[in-house]
Amino acid sequence: MKLDYKDLGLESKLRLKSGRKKVFYIEDFSDLNSLKDIFKNKKYKIIGGLSNTVISPFSKYIFLKTLLKGIYLKKGKIFVYAGTKLSEALNFQIKNKISCLEFLAGIPQAEIGGLIAQNASAFGISISDVVDKIFFFDIKKNKIYFENATKEFFSYRNSIFKHENLLILGASFKYNFDFYVKEKIKSYVKKRLEKQPHFVENTLGSTFKNPKQYPAGYLLEKAFLKGFRFKNFKFSEKHANFLINLNPQKASFFELLEIIYIAKEKVKNLFNISLELEIEIF
Ligand SMILES: Cc1cc2nc3c(=O)[nH]c(=O)nc-3n(C[C@H](O)[C@H](O)[C@H](O)COP(=O)(O)OP(=O)(O)OC[C@H]3O[C@@H](n4cnc5c(N)ncnc54)[C@H](O)[C@@H]3O)c2cc1C
Structure with a gap:
């Protein structure tokens, strides 16, 4: 596991300085085993791409982020590791001509783990509508799960993952073959830019x-x-x-x-x- 001290505030999409914070980065699955001890009795927060998060200069938290990234197709599903950027997932969709997360196109900096935890939505579709199974780690129990993503996990801009020491490691999604996915992505971005900065x-x-x-x-x-x-x-x-x-x-x-x-x-x-x-x- 990598440990670093970083001005996370400047990395956040708000670019508001926070001063250097202690951050643990998961680089390998074997790193998960040490989390229970490192975070025992400590106040910590999980972070993704920091596109929805302000880091306070007064924050006493230590931070945890997964660097596990990558995407592949398996048994009719698309599997994406949590540290993968949304933009990387969309490029993969274009390359393989499949539709899945195009409705979120144009959200900068966001990562798959953060999008799931936040139950991100746009144009009337939520990520909980397309996610199939979630691969996550319970830090307190030191246990890995690969569970069906039931509706009970999610609510408006919220999920159980934001509250219960659960680190999302990845997820599988439903997809369809779609020759026009590139055009759809462009169209979603265009619609977004008509209304947003x-x-x-x-x-x-x-x-x-x-x-x-x-x-x-x-x-x-x-x-x-x-x-x-x-x-x-x-x-x-x-x-x-x-x-x-x-x-x-x-x-x-x-x-x-x-x-x-x-x-x-x-x-x-x-x-x-x-x-x-x-x-x-x-
Ligand atoms: C220009 C712009 C447009 C946006 N438009 C939209 C929109 O249309 N719809 C929308 O829903 N949101 C939108 N957002 C907000 C934001 O992008 C989303 O909330 C996104 O889901 C945050 O992802 P992130 O990786 O940046 O997460 P972060 O900001 O780093 O974290 C968000 C939350 O997820 C948790 N989290 C992050 N990673 C993990 C993980 N691996 N395991 C468990 N918990 C984790 C964090 O603890 C935190 O509670 C927009 C943001 C910007 C900058």
């Missing part, structure tokens, strides 16, 4: 979950927060729920907390709706 922006995507009543973006827009700037952060002019770090060199964690607080207060006062964060702060 460009991938190069320092953003974690949707900041708040959609409440039952209205989409969070609509509420933020009605509260005059579309394009609203506070110090080094701004809610995008293109999509009010996308918070952008305008200046990674200067932006501070407190500014982030403040603009989140302002947005929550405005929406609460206007609509009596409490917005809940979709992004996670570790």
